[in-house]
Amino acid sequence: MDTNQRTEQEDIASPKRTNDLLKKHSLVLKKSLGQNFLVDPNILHKIVSSADLDVNKGVLEIGPGVGALTQQLAKKAGKVVAIEIDQRLLPLLTETLAGYAHASVIHGDILKVDLQALFQEQFKDFAQVSVVANLPYYITTPIIMKLLEEKLPLEYIVVMIQKEVASRMSAKPGGKEYGSLSIAVQYYCEPEVVTIVPKTVFIPQPNVDSAVIRLKVRQKPAVEVEDEAFFFEVVQASFVQRRKTIYNNLAVRYFTKETKGQLEAILLEAGIDPVRRGETLSMEEYARLSSCLSKALGRA
Structure with a gap:
């Protein structure tokens, strides 16, 4: 210069x-x-x-x-x-x-x-x-x-x-x-x-x-996700009401009264206790959760 x-x-x-x-x-x-x-x-x-x-x-x-x-x-x-x-x-x-x-x-x-x-x-x-x-x-x-x-x-x-x-x-x-x-x-x-x-x-x-x-x-994102937009959508849905459990927040966002019974199985498949709150989940857990939820909802 x-x-x-x-x-x-x-x-x-x-x-x-x-x-x-x-x-x-x-x-x-x-x-x-x-x-x-x-x-x-x-x-x-x-x-x-x-x-x-x-x-x-x-x-x-x-x-x-x-x-x-x-x-x-x-x-x-x-x-x-x-x-x-x-x-x-x-x-x-x-x-x-x-x-x-x-x-x-x-x-x-x-x-x-x-x-x-x-x-x-x-x-x-x-x-x-x-x-x-x-x-x-x-x-x-x-x-x-x-x-x-x-x-x-x-x-x-x-x-x-x-x-x-x-x-x-x-x-x-x-x-x-x-x-x-x-x-x-x-x-x-x-x-x-x-x-x-x-x-x-x-x-x-x-x-x-x-x-x-x-x-x-970062040269590449901290976690690997199949669908970034859906990953961030799930994260945001999990914090809509901070005092509610991850189960309750996601049930409101993605399920009806008739279908929300599936959610507990999806959370357990992702290795997440349904009674936890969104603020306790790591980014890696959200990545797993969004993947399992995407498949269950037919988005994958």
């Missing part, structure tokens, strides 16, 4: 610098877009170091805001592409990223962007690409699931999210935080909570604390 392309700008991860930029561009942050900008350089460095970047790797950032994280990513990665939904921020980002020719901003909604096409166009020269972002809380799960379900060639997803959501994503069977989101994320990734982030290091302050979570994307 040509060092001339990396004329470093003044770091903007401070309350004063961030507020000065917003004032200069006459910007009032939109609560509806979940705009909470990180102003602690130590947390930024933890996020960037967790992504294990170098000049041979690319980065997709979602919601760059004023560009504080984008700047730090551009100092490490070979290419940074940031997607920003708020058009008002584009002139500001042009200013803060002026010293980084290998960093670019695309105006768009991440949930509507054709990510396969974007990766082909922007990252065709990079064997390893990661997503690094401070995500808006209100659409955290849809964004992460879109990234995972599209099976993009990702190495890591390193994101700042609500602390509670990070706990759910990394939860193990048996706890109150373990649920369908835990299984969905761990099916595709190995999650690790990097650090807890207090709400005081954002402008404006959110109502809850955050966490940085690193998702190491």
Whole structure:
């Protein structure tokens, strides 16, 4: 990488610098877009170091805001592409990223962007690409699931999210935080909570604390299933009413009063006690269960 392309700008991860930029561009942050900008350089460095970047790797950032994280990513990665939904921020980002020719901003909604096409166009020269972002809380799960379900060639997803959501994503069977989101994320990734982030290091302050979570994307899913869509459907059905047994939840979803007698045999065939609750089942047990249920229902 040509060092001339990396004329470093003044770091903007401070309350004063961030507020000065917003004032200069006459910007009032939109609560509806979940705009909470990180102003602690130590947390930024933890996020960037967790992504294990170098000049041979690319980065997709979602919601760059004023560009504080984008700047730090551009100092490490070979290419940074940031997607920003708020058009008002584009002139500001042009200013803060002026010293980084290998960093670019695309105006768009991440949930509507054709990510396969974007990766082909922007990252065709990079064997390893990661997503690094401070995500808006209100659409955290849809964004992460879109990234995972599209099976993009990702190495890591390193994101700042609500602390509670990070706990759910990394939860193990048996706890109150373990649920369908835990299984969905761990099916595709190995999650690790990097650090807890207090709400005081954002402008404006959110109502809850955050966490940085690193998702190491698996080369292949954690368990082998014949029908992914049905596997996830069974998982979700098992958590509809957490206090009910796996038998009761699945009986409501897949059987009538006349046919639900079959369910006990199906559960036992999968090696699962019908009186257990969904939160106690491992991903491997859900894989067996979805296979047995699929055959019994004639879906296999």
